[in-house]
Amino acid sequence: MRTVLKKILTAMRGGVNELGEAVVDGQGNRILEQELRDAEQELKQAKQELAALMAESASLARQIRVEQDSASKREQDASKALAAGQEELAREVAERIVGHERRAGELTQTRELLQQRINGLKERVQRAERQLADYRRELQVVKTNERVLRTTAQIDTNINSNQSSLSTAKETLERIRDRQAREEDRQTASASLEKELTxxxxxxxxxxxxxxxxxxxxxxxxxxxxxxxxx
Amino acid sequence: MDTQSLTLALGDATHAGRTFDVMPVAGDEPVLQVTVSGAEETPVYITVTDTQILCLAYLFDTQELNPERLHELHENMLRISVPMPLSALGKTGDHYVVYGALSPTSGTAEIMQELVTLAENAIDLLQTFEDYLA
CATH class of the missing domain: 1.20.5 (Single alpha-helices involved in coiled-coils or other helix-helix interfaces)
Structure with a gap:
């Protein structure tokens, strides 16, 4: 943003604000518009990626819960087997429990890595959104500036062709004073008329x-x- | 709001006892010249973009000003710009302008209010800064 404002000011002071020599030229404008489109594209991609990763993370959480539930259920089974003196059976169940716990651990690790990627991506999305807002603001400044230059140029040529020349401030002031004097006269006249009538x-x-x-x-x-x- | 519907809306409207004389300014850009009754000397120009409705009135040109008092004038213009209702002071090319920007979703009442205020402000400003003319 700062660079755009500086460019505009430098060009203005340099007197390059003639029509057809737009301040930030059409080329610069197109570059800005391209940057805007790129940023929009990046944002869209990042958001899609983020949504996919978040869905994956939710699915992992569900799988982890299933493994943990199975482990705790098997723990009850193992206790029951031990209580019934079925040492062999209890050992078999314990092996299952180890399997569930190992898988839960592995899945948790995968999910943690995934969570890190999600956080990084969220940051990227926020950055892209900020950048997009910046580009939009810049483009708005550039476009408004061009519009104002074109508009005033159009007013000037139009007035010049219609009335020989744009009236000077002094002429305008004279006309204002004439009108104000006329209004005052009218007020005085109507006040004296009212006096006469009453x-x-x-x-x-x-x-x-x-x-x-x-x-x-x-x-x-x-x-x-x-x-x-x-x- | 575009310049066409604005032309139609302002044509028969009155606002605070004022009427509006609307004339399109020939050229590529959609620009209207609006003369407010009771402030005919300072016509207001309107152009509509995607992001704003820009209204502006010309005050004076650089070459009309006393160059020795330019700094003082600028200082005073900056100071007066803040409290002035609905208008700000600026410069485009060699023209010093008083302008106001409205949201493109503004209604006719807001636009008429802006036009009347701007035309009156332009007159007040010209008379206020008359001493700085060369």
């Missing part, structure tokens, strides 16, 4: 001329109260 503008004019009906009413009430007191 008569608020007339009240303001009267107040400015020193004619305030509200103030007059207060004064009238005060005068009446004062008159009452005087009486």
């Amino acid at each position: 008569g608020a503008d007339l009240d303001e004019k009267l107040k400015a001329a020193g004619i305030d009906s509200e103030q007059d009413a207060v004064n009238d009430v005060l005068a009446r109260l004062k008159g009452n007191q005087a009486q």
